[in-house]
Amino acid sequence: MSSYLYYPGCSMEGSGRSYRESLEGICEPLGISLEEIGDWNCCGATEYVSLSTTPAYAMIARNLAIAAGQKKADEPLVAACSACYLNLAKADHYMGAQPALNTRVNDALGAGGLHYDPGTVRVRHLLEVILNDVGLDKVRAAVKKPLTGLKVAPYLGCMVPRPDVDGTYTNHEQPNDLDRLLRALGADVVDYPLKTECCGGHMTQVAPKVGLELIRRLVAEAERREAVMMVTVCPMCQINIDAYQGEMNAMFHTKHKMPIVFFTQLMGVAFGLEPNKVGVGREYTNASKILAKALKAAPELALAAAGAVPAAHKPRPDKRALPMPRMADSEVEE
């Protein structure tokens, strides 16, 4: 059992509740334990940094200082929300890179009896922890109900792969991290080139025309790629695409109905947990029926894929056709 410090963030207690519920469910099968840091506060999202620099970073750093006091040995601090993860990672990074900021932030922290030395706490995102520490082999071994045939669009969003202050990602625009994880669950992961495009963040609140257009692009592309649901790692992306899809449809006279769930929810379902125990059904655009249908069909599809049942006749490519490149990683088992 590897243990981690955990920063939930405000969304996990409210609109992103299904993220928290599903995360709690998958910790045991993954062999990780998350210890919430004591009396954590809001990270300020993208709002406080737009208002005032030192207070914004002092607010984030209070969490880092608490984590530094609480950590045992090399325990990293894990965040699941993309914005929280980035704010914590950036505060640690910028306090190290900019001594003047470090001095001011620590002066402020001192007023609350706290202190933080940049570099003390390593901030990591949940997805990266699952991929690098737990590993896909362990994930595959925990799968009891493979999601065979469930066509999903992996939507990573912005703030996990970018700006990547710690240099974790080699590919900032088309990383295949989420694809690989979802494939390990047996899902049929569609090629989704908009996987790290922006959902608009707070634009649904401050400039709806801009925000809704970004949501339209993401949903329309997922649908064009024949995905039946989108899968995300971020509560902001989830609520934008889920709850604002109706307003987006009204604005563009479209009829999209694309559910979006957290990757941890699909992990939970694949690990054999009941969908409603991992928050499936809390979405505004409901994913329950699609998921139930896929789970029902999955065993047969899985047998067919394993070669136990003769697969449906595969049409031969036309002899006159040019040889077409195929996506290697969708054929080969990693």
Place this chain on the structure above:
Amino acid sequence: MVVAQVSPPEVADAGARFLAEVGAKTAGVSRLEMCIQCGSCGGSCPSADAMDHTPRRLFALMRAGERDKVLRSNTPWMCLSCYHCVVRCPQDILITDVMYALKVIAEEEHTYPNNVGPDFAGVFVGQAKRFGRSWEIGLTARHYLRHFIPRLPGMTPMAFGLFRHGRIGILPHQIKDKKQLQAILRRADELERAR
């Protein structure tokens, strides 16, 4: 004959002063003075059409010392914080953080083009300071009543849906040691003002 255009010294000085001012306000090391005007930022920006100047043009205006034009521009307010430009910038300029710095200065001098963005940030931060946590329902209700009354009829079923699915609590979550947080933020405000 091609004559190189050289900015008159007073323009160059005003530009250098403004670059230094924004650089000092930026949280990380901005590297703003390294901009080579290649335009990768504007070309990568998903909200560039909504901006009155692309980031590249905004940086050119900064260098030309056009402080007022820059601070009245809507560009920073249309920035999505998606960091596409940041990972593509060949000069490693912290473009997103520069946009935050410009918003901070525009907030201080009240030069923002409209008050929707500043208001949202202000209310969000006000609640986060008071409770130590963000308060989703309080924030959105207040924001829509103030700025988007025509959107309310469409929003009401959504709010009910979220409520029915247990995704919105009525009362804000609060941290235990609000005094400590507020003491830290008071001191941070003083330090920010003293800069």
